[in-house]
Amino acid sequence: MSEENKKQQEEPSSSGRRNAIKTLVSVPVLGAMAYGVYKKTQYDRSRRNLGDLFKLEPITPPSAKEISPNGKTLRLGIIGYGIRGKQLLRAAGFAEPAVIDAWKEAARTNSNDTRYHDYMEQESLNVEVTGVCDIFDTYAESAVLSGSNIHRQGTNGSFGTPPKRYRYYKELLAANDVDAVIIATPDHWHGTMAMDAALAGKHVYLEKPMSWTVPETYMIRDVIKQSGVIFQFGHQGRQTDSYLKAKQIIEKNILGPVSLIEVCTNRNDPNGAWVYPIHETASPQTIDWRQFEGDETRIREYLDYMQSQGLTRYVGPEPRDQFDLKRFFRWRCWWDYSTGLSGDLLTHEYDAVNQILGVGIPHSATSSGGVYFFKDGRTVPDVLQTSFEFPDRDLTMLYSATLASQRSRGKVFMGHDASMELSSSLTVKVDPRSTRYADQITKGIIKPDTPLITYVPGQENVDAVSSATELYFAQRGLLYAYVNGKRYDTTYLHIREWVECIRNGGTPSCHIDAAFEEAITAHMGTRAYLEGRTMYWDKEKEEIVRG
């Protein structure tokens, strides 16, 4: 190269100029890029301005209140320590030591597994577990152990004072050292226990669905309201930030008139179809079957309805007093204890829609479906479609469920001007035939098939130009649900909101009226399926009437 340069130096000045031009060969190319970048920035800005049209304020989740540090320690009881009961107590800060072991091990082998870290970071709710009740000895003993796991430690850890085990829930409710109870029993016990708890002056966190029979639904609402206890109903979706964002989008009328909402359940494994494992220690000696059968008044309400409508084929088929491990562990498969797809899974979807749109109880419900895949003796359907009509809101909500296919279908709000799809993220796409955005579509400012708004949880603002990559990650669940920049379990947030309301006053987001609407809606869907005809809601009389 040095020789080359010597030659260059010896060249006459005209070729020197030529060399200078050669040196600057990249200038026009850089100029082209600068022009391109300028044009691109202008284009992005126009898209961003479009986003400003739909500017949304930062959301405040109901549970975002600061935890009161000096508040009195709340003494908690739990009734029902099955799958959901374990999750709830864990969310409240009392995990099974074996789960902590498993999380620790998972974090050791996979640095991406942050469950242990997140759990330990979760702020303490300043609660203690003083009473537990389960009618299966193994679950009850496990609840005692978890309740004493005050330091969130593994099997070899040190534990606090164990909570007292009660064999009958009413004994737990009578205990002076219990301020509040979490109820996570099978559906047929929900209402009875919630009422008894409220009558005993205990604050109630009740799992969904609120009720098993229609008559008790009204009673629960009355008892809870009259008792004045703080009631939180177990739809933790109330804490999901993308739902809160969706509500803003609806309020800003970005979608135009929404005529159809589609919500779905898609599961495809025995566990998802409620075929849970049967515990090896379970036997007539370790399970109090008499209590499992249920409350007599409730059973009578249930049988009255079934008999009066000629639906006895759905009752049983085994006698209620006959000990049966399958029915104990897989109770969701039988109407004798369960509310089926309507009560178990539609309710989550409905509560999300009710939270976002405030639709209330539908005018009518029509259902169809059957036991098409899990022909294991169950009486509740594994495929169910229910259409709920809301004529005063000019919309239909369609619930479509199967327990035998996992093909993913989102929660979709179909508006005349745009549609919104909700999963862990939120996407709004403008409709190609929208009237409101027709001008912008013609001018090419809005492209109907590309998301106009994407909301990725954890990001502060909705952005009209979020990249496809971000969206992709959000949809695959790689970005987590955040509150105030921190990743949380929504069940924890839901319990936290309840505890804070008990301590400082206020009404939890999933209050008794929301629970009542949820229960009636689910019952309408169930009755429509069982009776094979449309069910209507008489608003004035507050009654379900037949078509």
Next chain:
Amino acid sequence: MNSYSNSQKIWLVALRLLVGWHFLYEGVAKVLNPKWTSLGYLMDSQGWFASLFHSMANSASTLSAVNFLNEWGLILIGLSLMLGCLTRVGCIGGILLLFFYYLSHPPFIGSEDLFMLPREGSYLWVDRNLIEIVTLAVLYVFPTSSVFGLDGYLLKLLKNKPSKLL
């Protein structure tokens, strides 16, 4: 480079400018997007070194360093190739950067099913990163910047001390 024919010179310079363009614009686009982060790309890593890239993403301070180095690395490499300034340093820097991308998203059998990011082509062992790595190697061994670029002036400034890096 005087031994090159004219068409060899034209196509080598064109190649250098276009590869430079690619680097520079990738960097500029990232700097202009205040929300850009390498988090998603790092988290999507597969293969033998995936855990290394995941750990980069998991630490906030490492992540912001990675973001900064990537953005400005791309811009400086792009400028070096386009302006013909310290071109060989740019080539080596580019090769290193691309090699990291290659390791993070190796186009191996089966790995394409694991990536969450959509990929816009079909690759088997050889992908665009690898091709661009070899392209930079070609540009390294067939330099053009002493005539078509600023490296000629840099050479003069260095008083004709031969430097392998120009």
